[in-house]
Amino acid sequence: MEKLFFLMFAAVAIASGLAVVTVRNPVHSALALIVCLIQVAALFVLLRSPFLAAVQIFIYVGAVMVLFLFVVLILDMRKAVLQAFPPVKKRFVVGVILVLSAQMVAFVFLTPMGLGPAQGWEPTVESIGRVLFTKYLFPFEVVSVILLAALVAAIVIAKERQ
Amino acid sequence: MCLSAAAQYAPLWPLAVYFVAVVILVGAMLVLSHALGERRRGRLTSVPYESGVVGTGSARLHFDVKFYMVAMFFVIFDMEAVFVFAWAVSAREAGWAGYIEMFIFISILLAALFYLWRLGALEWGTSMKIRRKIEPL
Amino acid sequence: MPDTAILLEVLVIVVKVSVICGILFGLPLPLTWLERKVAGHIQVRLGPWRVGPHGVLQPFADMVKLLIKEDIVPDRADKFLFKLAPLLSMIPAFLVFVAIPFGEKFAIPFIGNEITLYISDMNVGILYILAIGGLGIYGMILGGWASNSKYSLLGGLRSSAQMISYEVSMSFAAIGVVMLTDSLNLLEMVRSQSGSFLDWNIFYLPVGPVWFVIFMISALAEINRIPFDLPEDEGTLAAGFHTEYSGMRFSFFMLAEYVAMVTIAVLTVVMFLGGWNPPLDISIFHLVPPIFWFLGKVVLFIYFFMWLRFTLPRYRYDQLMAIGWKVLIPLSLVTILVTGLMKI
Numbered sequence A: 001m002e003k004l005f006f007l008m009f010a011a012v013a014i015a016s017g018l019a020v021v022t023v024r025n026p027v028h029s030a031l032a033l034i035v036c037l038i039q040v041a042a043l044f045v046l047l048r049s050p051f052l053a054a055v056q057i058f059i060y061v062g063a064v065m066v067l068f069l070f071v072v073l074i075l076d077m078r079k080a081v082l083q084a085f086p087p088v089k090k091r092f093v094v095g096v097i098l099v100l101s102a103q104m105v106a107f108v109f110l111t112p113m114g115l116g117p118a119q120g121w122e123p124t125v126e127s128i129g130r131v132l133f134t135k136y137l138f139p140f141e142v143v144s145v146i147l148l149a150a151l152v153a154a155i156v157i158a159k160e161r162q
Numbered sequence B: 001m002c003l004s005a006a007a008q009y010a011p012l013w014p015l016a017v018y019f020v021a022v023v024i025l026v027g028a029m030l031v032l033s034h035a036l037g038e039r040r041r042g043r044l045t046s047v048p049y050e051s052g053v054v055g056t057g058s059a060r061l062h063f064d065v066k067f068y069m070v071a072m073f074f075v076i077f078d079m080e081a082v083f084v085f086a087w088a089v090s091a092r093e094a095g096w097a098g099y100i101e102m103f104i105f106i107s108i109l110l111a112a113l114f115y116l117w118r119l120g121a122l123e124w125g126t127s128m129k130i131r132r133k134i135e136p137l
Numbered sequence C: 001m002p003d004t005a006i007l008l009e010v011l012v013i014v015v016k017v018s019v020i021c022g023i024l025f026g027l028p029l030p031l032t033w034l035e036r037k038v039a040g041h042i043q044v045r046l047g048p049w050r051v052g053p054h055g056v057l058q059p060f061a062d063m064v065k066l067l068i069k070e071d072i073v074p075d076r077a078d079k080f081l082f083k084l085a086p087l088l089s090m091i092p093a094f095l096v097f098v099a100i101p102f103g104e105k106f107a108i109p110f111i112g113n114e115i116t117l118y119i120s121d122m123n124v125g126i127l128y129i130l131a132i133g134g135l136g137i138y139g140m141i142l143g144g145w146a147s148n149s150k151y152s153l154l155g156g157l158r159s160s161a162q163m164i165s166y167e168v169s170m171s172f173a174a175i176g177v178v179m180l181t182d183s184l185n186l187l188e189m190v191r192s193q194s195g196s197f198l199d200w201n202i203f204y205l206p207v208g209p210v211w212f213v214i215f216m217i218s219a220l221a222e223i224n225r226i227p228f229d230l231p232e233d234e235g236t237l238a239a240g241f242h243t244e245y246s247g248m249r250f251s252f253f254m255l256a257e258y259v260a261m262v263t264i265a266v267l268t269v270v271m272f273l274g275g276w277n278p279p280l281d282i283s284i285f286h287l288v289p290p291i292f293w294f295l296g297k298v299v300l301f302i303y304f305f306m307w308l309r310f311t312l313p314r315y316r317y318d319q320l321m322a323i324g325w326k327v328l329i330p331l332s333l334v335t336i337l338v339t340g341l342m343k344i
Helices: A004-024 A026-046 A052-074 A077-082 A088-112 A125-134 A137-161 B002-008 B011-038 B065-089 B091-119 B126-133 C004-026 C028-042 C060-065 C077-097 C124-145 C150-180 C186-191 C209-223 C247-272 C282-287 C290-309 C319-343
Strands: C103-107 C113-115
Touching: A004 A026, A026 A052, A026 C077, A026 C124, A052 A088, A052 B065, A052 C150, A077 B011, A088 C319, A125 A137, A125 B065, A125 B091, A137 B065, A137 B091, A137 C113, B011 C004, B011 C060, B011 C077, B011 C247, B065 B091, B065 C150, B065 C319, B091 C319, C004 C028, C004 C247, C028 C060, C028 C290, C060 C247, C077 C124, C077 C247, C124 C186, C124 C247, C150 C186, C150 C209, C150 C247, C150 C319, C186 C247, C209 C247, C209 C319, C247 C290
Parallel strands: none
Antiparallel strands: C103 C113
């Protein structure tokens, strides 16, 4: 049963992921990306982390995709579509694809895949909070600085566009 | 194992059933209205509304970059909210160390918010600019 | 006999789902009538009167009218997204109700079986509601964009910017309640508020009332009710993002709005007003079934929203954004720190 659901979510995620890059209309491809991210949230549920699933929807689907859509809508659509992408050398593209697939293969073979979620330990919100505020105190503070940097960067970009 | 897995997903089955039920009901309403709906295409039926005047230009307009900025701020503060959620449920266990951490975290973001405020990134509309232009006169 | 047990469980789920669906799809009928009646009486008119006694059949007439209207798709609209957008705004609004509890366990008199008065008891309840509730925004953005009309696009962008601004402070208010009750689970939230009304979160001094006000204001903005109903600013935007919609698809947006209003009323009751706990811990009050306390409070809030709508004027857009970003968010950040101090 679990496998069936996994296959269903994974298939939809891959299909919508492909749609993101193949669909011509940027708004449609944003929609496909939303579908893809929701499938990933469903996969988190299958891995028994409802908190991560909720956060995935809260952050990625609820916030990041809104930003994407705003950017797409604010840019002049016709111009953006007509404007061809800057020409890229084929060799470069092939190189990037090779590196990425090498990484993928390495990831598949080097990580203990297929073991499923750790038994007897459920990543509840409490346990995530506990780990976050004891073991990972410093990275947590760095996050706030990164968020600050992102804010400043947003302003700088906006000022340039104006 | 099988049983515990079933217990794990116990709250999710109703969710799935409910989702399917809502989709079916919505679909039924659409089909019903499609079957009953009037179909009378006039010359101007499908022209976008523009207060009764003939529309001019395309509706794909340029927008104020403000909208992009507010979306960006939203993403950042939403991220922050998730971190605070993780703290909120474990606040008592995290104790004073956690509280101090959270204090620093929130202070940095408050500082960021006030920085935005001072820069005028939170001002909407042109009222401030106009006021500044008019006042010297 | 495990088979009958499973069968019974499935049956209970199906019954609960159909009851909730029936209530939610049927709710707009009495609510539109009530809203127009309230409007009428506040403005010293009668409100709906012709169809049926006191106009109670008016919503049915409206429903028939909406059903037989033509479903217009404007030229040059993005047909696929235009048709999809009302569903995107309606389905999340309905899905939120999965996580909302209406009461504790309840024994059915004749079968002797206990059923729970919620569809699903989620550990991450409040986060689920915020996450799914936030998805309704796509109906607005995509509906506004797909219509290919200036009013729709402007309305869609404006309303979505409004929604995302207030979603931040609403999440913070939810965090406040989570801190007061130590749980993300809505059932636990209600349990921790049992006792008299002084145990309710709204009276959790000194931060309870502050959270309540923050939540109330941002919720009003989230569901686009007066004084924050900028998306339907008739004077400047026609009907905002749903200007081009007609018939059933238009009514989907309206339906989503009414369901959102009910959601907010229910959430307020669960988070701040003790859910189904009676106001005083005395035996007479416990004779009344808890669900009546719950529904009573919810109806009170729905009436309150309607009352506001016909009493207050509308804010200007820059004022709206200023309230969200310059008042509510800094205030809620500071209140989080104060609440944390109290909790440690």
